[in-house]
Amino acid sequence: MPAASRPIYNTLFRKNFVFLGVVFASAFAFEMTYDNAMDKLWDRFNKGRQWKDIRAKYVKTEEDEE
Amino acid sequence: MLARSCLRSTRAVGAARNGVVNATKRAASSSSSSTANASSPFGLNLAGSAATAVAVGSMTWYYHLYGPELHAMTPAEEGLHxxxxxxxxxxxxxxxDHQALRRGFQVYQEVCASCHSLSRIPYRTLVGVTHTVDEAKVMAEENEYDSDPNDEGEIEKRPGKLSDYLPAPYKNDEAARAANNGALPPDLSLIVKARHGGCDYIFSLLTGYPEEPPAGAAVPDGLNFNPYFPxxxxAMARVLYNELVEYEDGTPASTSQMAKDVVEFLNWSAEPEMDQRKKMGMKVLVISTALFAxxxxxxxxxxxxxxxxxxTYTSPTGGRRPGRH
Structure with missing residues (x-):
């Protein structure tokens, strides 16, 4: 094993419960970042088409209801 | 079978002509030996041609019986594509385009809803799609629905709630038929999925009424001519005319604009999950591409x-060993 990867092995893979924790944590982190990135991309594809883009026109705020 | 026996008989004739008479071979081909003597090149050609004609004829007959697609209706009865x-x-x-959905709902409410129900759409589904919660509540409250039985068992009317479904124009199908000259206006909730051609068909139908039926077209009493309708x-007359509704967002309400908006709205009512489905599909495609790579x-x-x-192969007997020069 190259010397550079030794610390990674020691901190992440050496103990099973640490390894398991790393798997779960990274799954959550990946899911969140991936979903965020994809939602951004989706919103760019559909700029101006979705409800959230036109919602502001129809939502009545406190001032409007006077 | 016929062709094969003919071939065999020519061989038998050739053998006889060469004078080489083999008794056992003769015995083996005895089944055709009776015709062998009568066969001439003309007879063989005739037999071959007849066999081919029978084969081709039977295939043609079979195709004629089972090959072509059956159409129960004429093209006019199928309707224009x-x-x-x-x-x-x-x-x-x-x-x-949710702005278009909102316009389409307006067209449905002001035009279509007088005859067509939209029975699978409750007001709550409009929230966050075409209207805000407050707008949807106000629209629901404009209608009356049967309440639960009160203490005396009487059923009273109550204003609508978000969970109520869009009211139908007629009490039941029979009432709808009676009011429309015997024709039942179909429910529009799933109409885009329920018709061949989907959006294209409904758009063509709505905008495809000619000024007057073409010469020679038979239009029964009480019906209107539309080439796209099978x-x-x-029974439905042309309903969309320019400036029929007034859009609140200022879009010019041409016939095709209204038809386009209402078709998109009807597509939403048939597939309200489409936005979410496509977004999830994109995520799936991206991640499975990465995993495949x-x-x-x-x-x-x-x-x-x-x-x-x-x-490398080293021969056990002699030969040069690899690696030695």
């Missing part, structure tokens, strides 16, 4: 020793 329009919301990475006689790389990585190894 609708034009393919480049719907933006059909594309794989596009949502509905049978061309449709990864699996290809792993396969190549694991196979590389096997693919690049070199096998």
């Amino acid at each position: 609708p034009t393919k329009y480049p719907w933006e919301h059909i594309k794989w990475n596009k949502t509905y 049978g061309t006689g449709i 990864l699996s290809v790389w792993v396969k190549r990585y694991k196979w590389s020793p096997i693919k690049t190894r070199k096998l």
